[in-house]
Amino acid sequence: MPEYVTSTLQLYRNVDVLLGDGSKHRARLDNSGVVHFRDPAITGPQDVTLVMVRSTGTVQAKTYLALNGPEVRLPSSLYLLGALPFTRQGTVTGRVTGAANPSALSVTVVGNGLYGITTLSEDGSFSIDIRGEAPGKVDLFAKETEGTEGKVVRVGLKRDISVSAGTTVSGQDVALDHPVDQSLGVTVAGGELPDTTLNTSLRYILGGQVLFSTSASGTQPLSVPMIARMAPFDTLPPMLSVSSGEAAKLPGGQVQTEMPVGAGSSAQVTFLSPLSITSPAVGTLEAPASASRTGLVLRWSPDPSAHLTEVELGATIGPGPLDWSVVAPTSITSFTPFTLPADSAPVTTFPAGSYRVWATTSWQANASGYASFFTGSLSGGPYVETRTTRLLSYVELQ
Numbered sequence: 001m002p003e004y005v006t007s008t009l010q011l012y013r014n015v016d017v018l019l020g021d022g023s024k025h026r027a028r029l030d031n032s033g034v035v036h037f038r039d040p041a042i043t044g045p046q047d048v049t050l051v052m053v054r055s056t057g058t059v060q061a062k063t064y065l066a067l068n069g070p071e072v073r074l075p076s077s078l079y080l081l082g083a084l085p086f087t088r089q090g091t092v093t094g095r096v097t098g099a100a101n102p103s104a105l106s107v108t109v110v111g112n113g114l115y116g117i118t119t120l121s122e123d124g125s126f127s128i129d130i131r132g133e134a135p136g137k138v139d140l141f142a143k144e145t146e147g148t149e150g151k152v153v154r155v156g157l158k159r160d161i162s163v164s165a166g167t168t169v170s171g172q173d174v175a176l177d178h179p180v181d182q183s184l185g186v187t188v189a190g191g192e193l194p195d196t197t198l199n200t201s202l203r204y205i206l207g208g209q210v211l212f213s214t215s216a217s218g219t220q221p222l223s224v225p226m227i228a229r230m231a232p233f234d235t236l237p238p239m240l241s242v243s244s245g246e247a248a249k250l251p252g253g254q255v256q257t258e259m260p261v262g263a264g265s266s267a268q269v270t271f272l273s274p275l276s277i278t279s280p281a282v283g284t285l286e287a288p289a290s291a292s293r294t295g296l297v298l299r300w301s302p303d304p305s306a307h308l309t310e311v312e313l314g315a316t317i318g319p320g321p322l323d324w325s326v327v328a329p330t331s332i333t334s335f336t337p338f339t340l341p342a343d344s345a346p347v348t349t350f351p352a353g354s355y356r357v358w359a360t361t362s363w364q365a366n367a368s369g370y371a372s373f374f375t376g377s378l379s380g381g382p383y384v385e386t387r388t389t390r391l392l393s394y395v396e397l398q
Contacts, residue, residue, distance in 0.1 A: 073376035090163035094172035111138035135164030194245025194252030253391030282393035329370035
């Protein structure tokens with residue numbers, strides 16, 4: 001089961017797992033987060049639905065279509081943070097040099113299992129208490145900003161400082177020797193865009209933590225500020241994020257691509273084609289469409305090169321009595337919500353009311369296909385290219 005379910009079971013009255021419509025095979029989830037169905041008649045791809053009844057009585061249903069294999073792991077969509085360790089491992093002191101405006105500085109540390117509490121003086125000198133469960137190495141990152149929006153103008157990085165036994169490591173000066181004076185030219189490969197304006201950002205990431213980012217908006221070709229690819233930043237390829245459109249703006253919604261940038265001065269991104277909802281009829285929040293609950297079918301039209309589609313029908317002001325999302329390979333483009341078993345949920349069909357239809361498609365460079373997302377081994381690391389589309393629309397169910 002997804003971690004966001006098993007870690008918050010106390011919030012639910014019950015969580016049931018259905019195969020198909022649950023008329024033949026269903027089981028209640030226990031604290032183990034594992035459900036077994038032992039029936040030789042179960043062969044081939046299966047539709048699996050989680051029916052999650054909150055303590056308030058509202059129902060969340062999530063259906064995964066065409067899952068295949070003797071064991072599947074449902075992906076988590078929530079990242080849980082543990083408590084920060086308090087044990088002091090040491091102190092790092094030094095000074096930031098090369099700043100035009102020392103009052104516009106910040107200094108942070110990055111380390112595996114380690115974090116820092118920084119005291120920074122007006123002259124650029126600093127002292128950082130390093131906390132964590134075990135000794136290790138940290139990297140020091142400093143930046144200088146300007147303007148009310150905090151535009152980054154200079155950065156510096158010092159790597160591999162060992163801390164242990166509560167000792168003080170002094171003289172760790174960080175030079176702001178990388179001005180943000182280069183630019184990356186961004187273009188889009190082919191296809192029509194939902195909007196002529198591109199929104200872009202470059203994120204520099206170390207140890208899973210974003211050190212700093214730059215951004216730009218406008219028509220292509222677009223230039224995004226960046227630093228020269230020199231040591232010690234030469235091993236940190238920045239992640240480029242480019243988007244066009246807005247999720248709630250019909251008909252195209254938003255398309256977005258994130259990808260690591262090579263050593264050159266230009267990058268070309270590829271978007272997925274925008275997703276469209278073909279059933280029920282949909283509109284905007286200000287002018288929602290109207291549809292009948294009788295014979296309700298969700299239909300969508302994704303980019304065939306994508307790996308999966310997710311469509312959610314949920315109350316405009318939620319959570320509603322019943323919110324339902326469906327995840328499918330792009331070869332499947334429709335889903336008919338069925339009547340939930342009465343002993344699994346107090347609400348078994350959609351009541352009349354105002355609903356949002358939130359739809360996304362996803363492509364991930366390290367996935368070989370839809371099944372890759374259900375093995376439990378697919379990494380979503382900081383340097384994996386991803387392509388997504390987002391569409392938010394509204395309907396009044398009568």
